[in-house]
Amino acid sequence: MSRYAGRSRELGAFLRERRHRLTPATVGLPDGPRRTPGLRREEVAELAGLSVGYYTRLEQGHAPHPSDSVLDALARTYHLTEDETRHLRALGGSAPTQVRAEDGERVSASAVRLLELFVPPTAVIVLGRTGDVLAWNHAATVLFPGRLPAPGERPGPASNNARYIFCTEVARDFFVDWPEVADDTVAHLRSAAGHLVDDPALRALVDELTAASPEFAARWTRRDVRERVSGAKRLDHPRLGRITIGYEVTAVLDVPGQWLVVYTFDGSTAARFEKLLPEHVEIRPPASTQG
Known part of the structure; x- marks a missing residue:
């Protein structure tokens, strides 16, 4: 086709x-x-x-x-x-295609430099065109337990945003408002799909999730489209209990289809979260994703 x-x-x-x-x-x-x-x-x-x-x-x-x-x-x-x-x-075909399937998925060098500007306890990740986490800081590892290894190590399949939401039991307990988070995840992926119709990586991900999760399949067929650029999420964190985090999403301009996501905390939660972090935080993406 x-x-x-x-x-x-x-x-x-x-x-x-x-x-x-x-x-x-x-x-x-x-x-x-x-x-x-x-x-x-x-x-x-x-x-x-x-x-x-x-x-x-x-x-x-x-x-x-x-x-x-x-x-x-x-x-x-x-x-x-x-x-x-x-x-x-x-x-x-009226809007310019943001990402070509043959572009590969190497993390933006400028996004990695931006990661280094954020200090604890701010958690930061860089998402690729289909929701794979390409780079992150140690605060993100602590914020999302079981999803991300230490920075620089190779992430597993669950680092992908949609896989994490729909294919791990921990996510259902972790997000207090899981159905709303699931809706937003699929709507954002569907929005990206408008620019990635011919992308084999997207087709493979959608096929995998459709087979693995009836809840994903039902949402995907609705064709809801939505891009959340800021908001808040309620979490049931295993070490912090019930907390609320804010998030801001910014497009990475030098590599279309990549997003910098910044997670922030209120004062009391920030102080408790910072105690979970090591003093020295090294930030570097896995070697296979460096641009």
Whole structure:
């Protein structure tokens, strides 16, 4: 399958899913009995100012490269959020592709330098395009027990964000609001997928998680799209008990598709957490991921 055929097929699936979600009342249409949930194709085409035949081809994956005006009309019709609109544009080929599958996954050198600027007790990780942890500091090892080894050692499969959430029992106990964290994890991965339709690493990860976790599979088919850049998480930490951490996510500009994630604590928690850390903290990514 060509990269364009893959994008067109995923675009069609995204449009079908959004059409089924939209109710007639939301767009000012009579809400009478219907065979299936959502709107009919004819209704969407009329609302978006498209021919029924063309919209049908879009849903069937047979109309590659829709224009910006078509994508804008569909985004308005479906009341898409900013994150969803960016995803739609990526699938439609309007947004520039952020990451190429052949780029490999070497951690950004500038991200490693940024890691060195953060002092304990701040925990920092660098995430790759499919959620693999590429670099981290010792505070991150202590914050996420069982997920990351000491900095510089090779991380295991559970270091991947989605694998950690869906394939380890510790994560279900660790995150107080696990269902919400699981929703956000899949929505963020789905957002990245708009730029990675032809990436074999993403396809392999999704296939693996779909087979291993029915909860992942159910969320993946919903095609929710969301990018969280800041917020808070409640944790049940094995050494600190119930705590709340804040996080900020920043894109790494010199290597598209990588993210710097910074975790912070309130005053009393920070003091307790810092006591768990060694005095000397060495920061270096595994040799296989250095750029």
